[in-house]
Amino acid sequence: MGFREIAPGILVWRYPVLDVNISLILGADGAVLVDTLSTPRQAAELEVAVRAVTDLPLTVVNTHAHFDHCFGNAAFANCDIWAHEATADRLAENSETLTRRVYESWGTTPGLDGLLDVVVTPPTHRVRTSHTLDLGDRSVHLRHLGLGHSPGDLVVAVDGVVIAGDLVEEGAPPSFADAYPLSWPDALGALLELCADGPVVPGHGDVVGREFVEEQRKDLAGLDWTIREGHADGADVSAVAELALSRWPELGAAFALEAVGRGFVELSGRS
Numbered sequence: 001m002g003f004r005e006i007a008p009g010i011l012v013w014r015y016p017v018l019d020v021n022i023s024l025i026l027g028a029d030g031a032v033l034v035d036t037l038s039t040p041r042q043a044a045e046l047e048v049a050v051r052a053v054t055d056l057p058l059t060v061v062n063t064h065a066h067f068d069h070c071f072g073n074a075a076f077a078n079c080d081i082w083a084h085e086a087t088a089d090r091l092a093e094n095s096e097t098l099t100r101r102v103y104e105s106w107g108t109t110p111g112l113d114g115l116l117d118v119v120v121t122p123p124t125h126r127v128r129t130s131h132t133l134d135l136g137d138r139s140v141h142l143r144h145l146g147l148g149h150s151p152g153d154l155v156v157a158v159d160g161v162v163i164a165g166d167l168v169e170e171g172a173p174p175s176f177a178d179a180y181p182l183s184w185p186d187a188l189g190a191l192l193e194l195c196a197d198g199p200v201v202p203g204h205g206d207v208v209g210r211e212f213v214e215e216q217r218k219d220l221a222g223l224d225w226t227i228r229e230g231h232a233d234g235a236d237v238s239a240v241a242e243l244a245l246s247r248w249p250e251l252g253a254a255f256a257l258e259a260v261g262r263g264f265v266e267l268s269g270r271s
């Protein structure tokens with residue numbers, strides 16, 4: 001396995017544990033690594049894989065603050081690490097508290113041994129709306145497209161390829177634990193403006209194209225409408241979740257409840 005080139009100088013490693021995508025962008029003067037996996041062992045494996053491809057100076061980008069995308073940062077602590085400011089704030093919280101919380105949910109998952117050994121390493125550079133990294137012969141655009149899968153999603157756009165983080169998810173339903181389900185469709189609308197017909201790298205699963213993103217946006221917009229309507233009718237979270245589940249059975253009961261709960265939080269302005 002390892003990195004596979006999906007466009008000239010743009011490589012993706014679909015890492016088997018949690019099916020996470022790691023991207024590597026090669027330029028004349030440097031390379032950009034997007035996301036760093038979950039544990040010290042995974043990150044060490046990633047470092048070896050990166051260095052087998054390039055010895056160019058490396059800049060790291062975290063797409064968001066979820067552990068499977070950034071808990072490997074410590075292995076790249078000598079690099080500039082870029083992230084949205086909400087992601088940077090989250091990762092600057094107490095390392096032990098952050099890792100303990102993840103360990104409680106994921107500690108027994110195969111391939112995630114060593115979670116408690118993670119030293120959470122915050123980004124060194126913060127993005128509010130956009131920033132461009134210059135690799136000499138190509139520009140790598142970091143864009144925050146609004147609230148969506150998390151408070152601090154950063155999308156990476158380079159030469160027609162969009163690396164979407166978990167704003168786009170293939171192979172499993174999108175995760176709503178920290179999400180803003182009512183804002184997410186708009187973020188995907190902005191993402192569609194960035195991607196012409198080029199590949200879109202989701203946070204997990206197979207590389208997709210714009211039709212897939214359009215479809216996911218449509219589903220999320222429908223969910224948004226279901227949540228707003230249920231809320232306006234005075235229904236409670238579980239009743240609206242049941243309705244959402246009947247319309248999108250692939251969500252699963254737990255995710256439907258989480259999505260509607262988060263939508264109600266958004267509507268209450270408490271998020």
Ligand SMILES: [Zn+2]
Pocket residue numbers: 064066149166175203
């Ligand atoms: Zn995520």
